[in-house]
Amino acid sequence: MIDKLIEKIQKTGAPIVVGLDPTMKFVPDHIKAAAFEEKGETLEGAAEAVWLFNKEIIDKTYDLIPAVKPQIAMYEQFGLPGLVTFKKTVDYCKEKGLVVIGDIKRGDIGSTSAAYATAHLGKVQVGSSFCAGFDEDFVTVNPYLGSDGVQPFIDVCKEEKRGIFVLVKTSNPSSGEFQDRLVQTGDGKITFSDKPLYEVVGEKVAEWSEQLMGEKGYSYIGAVVGATYPEQGRVLRKVMPKSFILVPGYGAQGGTGKDLIHFFDENRLGAIVNSSRGIIAAYQSEKYSKFGSANFADASRQAVVDMITDIDQAFASVGK
Amino acid sequence: MIDKLIEKIQKTGAPIVVGLDPTMKFVPDHIKAAAFEEKGETLEGAAEAVWLFNKEIIDKTYDLIPAVKPQIAMYEQFGLPGLVTFKKTVDYCKEKGLVVIGDIKRGDIGSTSAAYATAHLGKVQVGSSFCAGFDEDFVTVNPYLGSDGVQPFIDVCKEEKRGIFVLVKTSNPSSGEFQDRLVQTGDGKITFSDKPLYEVVGEKVAEWSEQLMGEKGYSYIGAVVGATYPEQGRVLRKVMPKSFILVPGYGAQGGTGKDLIHFFDENRLGAIVNSSRGIIAAYQSEKYSKFGSANFADASRQAVVDMITDIDQAFASVGK
Numbered sequence: 001m002i003d004k005l006i007e008k009i010q011k012t013g014a015p016i017v018v019g020l021d022p023t024m025k026f027v028p029d030h031i032k033a034a035a036f037e038e039k040g041e042t043l044e045g046a047a048e049a050v051w052l053f054n055k056e057i058i059d060k061t062y063d064l065i066p067a068v069k070p071q072i073a074m075y076e077q078f079g080l081p082g083l084v085t086f087k088k089t090v091d092y093c094k095e096k097g098l099v100v101i102g103d104i105k106r107g108d109i110g111s112t113s114a115a116y117a118t119a120h121l122g123k124v125q126v127g128s129s130f131c132a133g134f135d136e137d138f139v140t141v142n143p144y145l146g147s148d149g150v151q152p153f154i155d156v157c158k159e160e161k162r163g164i165f166v167l168v169k170t171s172n173p174s175s176g177e178f179q180d181r182l183v184q185t186g187d188g189k190i191t192f193s194d195k196p197l198y199e200v201v202g203e204k205v206a207e208w209s210e211q212l213m214g215e216k217g218y219s220y221i222g223a224v225v226g227a228t229y230p231e232q233g234r235v236l237r238k239v240m241p242k243s244f245i246l247v248p249g250y251g252a253q254g255g256t257g258k259d260l261i262h263f264f265d266e267n268r269l270g271a272i273v274n275s276s277r278g279i280i281a282a283y284q285s286e287k288y289s290k291f292g293s294a295n296f297a298d299a300s301r302q303a304v305v306d307m308i309t310d311i312d313q314a315f316a317s318v319g320k
Numbered sequence: 321m322i323d324k325l326i327e328k329i330q331k332t333g334a335p336i337v338v339g340l341d342p343t344m345k346f347v348p349d350h351i352k353a354a355a356f357e358e359k360g361e362t363l364e365g366a367a368e369a370v371w372l373f374n375k376e377i378i379d380k381t382y383d384l385i386p387a388v389k390p391q392i393a394m395y396e397q398f399g400l401p402g403l404v405t406f407k408k409t410v411d412y413c414k415e416k417g418l419v420v421i422g423d424i425k426r427g428d429i430g431s432t433s434a435a436y437a438t439a440h441l442g443k444v445q446v447g448s449s450f451c452a453g454f455d456e457d458f459v460t461v462n463p464y465l466g467s468d469g470v471q472p473f474i475d476v477c478k479e480e481k482r483g484i485f486v487l488v489k490t491s492n493p494s495s496g497e498f499q500d501r502l503v504q505t506g507d508g509k510i511t512f513s514d515k516p517l518y519e520v521v522g523e524k525v526a527e528w529s530e531q532l533m534g535e536k537g538y539s540y541i542g543a544v545v546g547a548t549y550p551e552q553g554r555v556l557r558k559v560m561p562k563s564f565i566l567v568p569g570y571g572a573q574g575g576t577g578k579d580l581i582h583f584f585d586e587n588r589l590g591a592i593v594n595s596s597r598g599i600i601a602a603y604q605s606e607k608y609s610k611f612g613s614a615n616f617a618d619a620s621r622q623a624v625v626d627m628i629t630d631i632d633q634a635f636a637s638v639g640k
């Protein structure tokens with residue numbers, strides 16, 4: 001699946017992923033009205049509105065991009081009907097040939113992580129049948145529980161040829177509270193180094209990545225590093241040379257094209273940049289207001305084109 | 321909700337929670353046969369089997385215990401039908417008067433954590449309506465992203481009078497890989513102390529706990545500390561004096577009654593001990609094999625009685 005992702009990035013020339021993270025306030029009124037008319041102001045109505053919203057954005061952008069990243073929290077907030085829309089979105093994106101990164105940030109003790117891995121990347125045995133639950137191509141994983149919470153995901157990746165992105169340095173303002181602390185390194189005796197926790201987690205990702213390499217130089221085991229921390233991105237690119245980096249935080253969270261350069265290798269590979277609000281709610285920003293809410297998905301398409309240009313220019317400025 | 325939990329612990333004399341973490345291998349054959357007969361060897365069939373299994377265990381244990389802890393991964397593995405069973409289980413347990421701790425271990429950047437908090441503890445606005453998604457009483461939260469990933473949960477707790485348990489020191493074998501590392505403390509200048517990461521996270525939990533105190537001396541903001549690490553439990557009990565500690569790892573993971581003593585205060589409060597496999601799959605162990613698979617829920621009831629006795633004896637042995 002990492003090879004398919006790389007092929008699609010090369011074909012589209014767009015190392016970007018659209019974050020399908022809908023909230024009610026992003027959905028245009030005419031779509032909400034249609035959905036509520038049919039299903040009421042209920043969880044079902046909200047889930048229908050989100051589905052109609054997603055579908056139009058996907059239809060208007062799928063030919064430009066390699067991948068989407070639905071954030072499952074935004075669907076869970078609408079309960080079971082919301083998760084029905086999550087699953088419909090995953091399936092529809094796969095039909096359109098997109099790589100689907102489920103942003104689920106799961107992670108638990110071994111047996112529980114195995115169940116999450118089965119749920120999102122694998123198949124569960126029921127009697128003599130094997131059934132897929134949510135069936136994404138990649139998922140994001142939280143490493144706080146250590147190796148035995150991550151390994152079950154890697155094991156399912158091996159079976160199913162799917163991949164994961166492990167949280168290393170997240171894009172949010174308080175990510176440094178624990179992740180940036182300098183930590184003890186070495187086993188047994190207490191020696192301190194100048195390595196922060198995120199770098200130690202990055203070293204683990206580098207180790208894990210060796211377990212499942214694709215054919216194009218990158219592993220199925222990647223990492224998440226926020227665009228909002230470009231200096232850390234530069235370091236982590238070297239710490240995890242074989243891991244693709246999923247980079248959130250571009251656009252609405254403050255990251256810009258020039259912040260991204262060091263996440264990539266010399267061939268403009270090795271990273272994929274996410275934008276959520278900046279794309280799916282583009283019509284609500286002044287820059288794209290001319291499209292109006294009726295043409296919200298055209299605004300999203302234009303925002304994708306502009307994001308690709310922004311990253312291209314940043315590459316050009318450093319001769320990459 | 322923390323006050324209700326304490327009242328129920330005092331009423332039952334049982335500081336325990338039953339982990340409703342079903343897998344297909346725990347479900348007796350006669351239940352699987354009935355469910356597959358009706359719904360096939362499908363996700364729907366598996367979800368029905370799990371529901372029938374859960375319901376019988378709840379019916380046979382609810383009068384002895386204050387709370388249950390369904391692990392959502394075990395339901396997610398059966399896709400959407402599995403989550404329908406998760407929701408039915410939450411609702412049924414609440415009908416029976418049980419406190420429901422959703423073991424979801426979510427945690428993300430602020431806006432996303434807010435969506436998870438809404439999904440599991442709050443209500444989402446749809447038009448002019450407010451709708452509850454999964455509607456648990458407590459959930460577990462992963463702190464790797466720092467304060468702004470945890471605060472949205474606390475905010476919803478304040479509105480809804482619900483609670484959280486933040487992962488501090490988890491019960492799994494590799495939990496020390498990151499959580500036990502000694503870390504830099506103090507802001508700005510680099511000074512090292514003898515504090516491991518879990519203790520620094522525990523100090524944060526203590527801070528957060530001040531934001532939302534119940535009326536019985538404990539906060540709505542609790543922590544998770546594994547029974548498998550009793551020495552760390554002793555330290556963390558003091559670091560977080562106002563936080564209830566949810567203690568997994570008893571039974572199948574290796575924790576015993578005597579390991580638990582230091583998690584509790586002088587009044588046998590301050591902690592609640594989880595057992596999952598040891599209770600729900602009791603009939604599969606030699607100790608309870610006399611019940612047979614037909615009476616699996618009676619075996620679960622006996623295992624609950626024995627667990628209460630084990631903890632009582634441990635208290636008695638130290639005069640608590």
